[in-house]
Amino acid sequence: xxxxxxxxxxxxxxxxLDLPWEDILVPHILCHLPLxxxxxxxxxxxxxxxxxxxxxxxxxxxxxxxxxxxxxxxxFINLLKDNEVLQQLALQNxxxxxxxxxxxxxxxxxxxxxxxxLKGCAQLSRHALVAISLSCPNLRRLSLAHCEWVDSLSLxxxxxxxxxxxxxxxxxxxxxxxxxxxxxxxxxxxxxxxxLAVNANVGDVAVEEIAKCCPExxxxxxxxxxxxxxxxxxxxxxxxxxxxxxxxxxxxNVAESSLSILRSRGVELDVEPPLQRALVLLQDVVGFAPxxxxxx
Numbered sequence: 001x002x003x004x005x006x007x008x009x010x011x012x013x014x015x016x017l018d019l020p021w022e023d024i025l026v027p028h029i030l031c032h033l034p035l036x037x038x039x040x041x042x043x044x045x046x047x048x049x050x051x052x053x054x055x056x057x058x059x060x061x062x063x064x065x066x067x068x069x070x071x072x073x074x075x076f077i078n079l080l081k082d083n084e085v086l087q088q089l090a091l092q093n094x095x096x097x098x099x100x101x102x103x104x105x106x107x108x109x110x111x112x113x114x115x116x117x118l119k120g121c122a123q124l125s126r127h128a129l130v131a132i133s134l135s136c137p138n139l140r141r142l143s144l145a146h147c148e149w150v151d152s153l154s155l156x157x158x159x160x161x162x163x164x165x166x167x168x169x170x171x172x173x174x175x176x177x178x179x180x181x182x183x184x185x186x187x188x189x190x191x192x193x194x195x196l197a198v199n200a201n202v203g204d205v206a207v208e209e210i211a212k213c214c215p216e217x218x219x220x221x222x223x224x225x226x227x228x229x230x231x232x233x234x235x236x237x238x239x240x241x242x243x244x245x246x247x248x249x250x251x252x253n254v255a256e257s258s259l260s261i262l263r264s265r266g267v268e269l270d271v272e273p274p275l276q277r278a279l280v281l282l283q284d285v286v287g288f289a290p291x292x293x294x295x296x
Contacts, residue, residue, distance in 0.1 A: 017047050021054055030055045035066040057082040063117075064093035073097050086110040090117035099123045100131075107131045115141040119169070122147065126154035133161040140164055145171035145195070152180035159187035167193035171221070174199055181206035185213040195221035197247065203227030211239040221247040223270070233258035243267050 019025055030038060030051075042049040056079055064071045071093055080086070089106070091098055098121050107113070107128070113136045118124065126149055132139065133154075139162045144150050150173040158165075165188040170176060181202060185191060191214045196202045202225045210217065211232070217240045222228050228251050236243065237258070245268040248254045256274050263269060 017051065021051060022058075025051060026055050026058055035063075036068065039067070053082070056080070058085060059083055060085060061088040062086060063088070063090040065090065067093070069093065070096065073102060077102060080106050084109045085112060087112055088115040089113055090115075091121060092117055092119045095120040095122065097123070100125055100127050103128055104131050107135050111135055112138065114138050117143045118147060119143045119145040120147070122149070125149050126151050129154035130157045133157040137161055138164060141167040143169040144173060145169045146173075148172065148174055151175045152177070152183075155180050156183055159184045163188060164190055166190055169193075169195045170199070171195045172198040174201065177201040178203055178206040178209075182209040185210050189213050190216055192216050193219040196225060197221045197223035200224070200226045204229055204232035207232035208235045211236040215240065216242060218242050218244045220245075222251055223247045224250045226250070226252060229253040230255055230258035234261065237261040237265075245269075 016025070019029075033041075038052055038055065042052045062080060062083075064076070067075070073094075076094060076098075083106075086106075089110070091103070094102075103121075103124060104127070108131065113132075116132060116136070116139065118128075124147065129144070129150060132142070134157070142158075142162075142165065150170065152175070155170075155176060168184070168188075168191065170181075176196075176199060178201070181196065182205065185194075186209070191210075194210065194214070194217065196206070202222070204227070207222065207225075207228055208231075210220065212235070220236070220240075220243065225248075228248070230253070233246075233248070233254055236246070243262065243265075246259075246262060247270045248259070249270045259269055259271065260273075263273070
């Protein structure tokens with residue numbers, strides 16, 4: 001393992017630190033070590049500390065979960081203060097304390113980000129999303145699940161500036177209504193994955209606009225969107241030939257009459273056909289019943 005290699009090197013065999021840092025160590029060796037081990041390596045010597053600081057400044061991917069179940073605020077600031085080349089940023093483990101004050105400097109100096117994960121970061125504000133939209137024109141994947149601070153104005157800013165978005169998770173962003181979703185998909189027609197789950201404000205108008213504007217759509221999550229009905233599901237089936245999965249559990253106004261079209265095409269659905277559901281319920285009621293064939 002690279003870690004054992006580092007610690008086993010002796011002066012007689014040559015010093016690891018004599019290898020070119022920027023050409024060899026940073027891009028080809030340190031990148032294979034867990035971030036938590038790299039941080040521990042800083043304590044070996046001042047030279048190793050300088051090496052790790054160089055690595056952190058050139059790191060392309062930062063995932064807070066690699067450090068542990070929770071990362072302290074001061075550690076987060078120190079780790080990313082010199083980095084201007086991040087491409088992926090995942091901060092779900094920072095949700096307890098992350099605010100605009102900590103996030104905005106990182107976003108402001110990293111213009112190459114194409115993937116950002118902010119799931120559950122409830123203490124941010126709409127200014128965070130505006131900053132992302134202005135600083136990250138090449139953004140492709142964005143998770144804002146359970147970020148209830150997302151509003152229509154900040155989403156419009158995202159749509160205006162991040163035209164190459166392919167995946168957006170807006171689960172439980174309950175301020176958003178049909179109009180905001182329509183604006184997003186009109187501007188971001190390359191979307192392949194979209195989650196609008198757990199939002200009772202989303203209805204047929206938004207789903208039909210998604211269908212007509214996003215021909216590349218492969219995954220759509222409408223779980224708990226109570227206003228969605230059969231008509232929009234039929235439009236989805238008509239306009240989205242690449243659709244691979246659709247979640248409509250707890251959409252009580254969506255029936256098999258519209259889902260059967262997608263089911264016949266092999267689209268993965270999270271609700272079973274009515275007969276299958278009935279047999280499962282019957283089996284639950286009567287207990288084990290070998291005469292019931294669930295493959296009917």
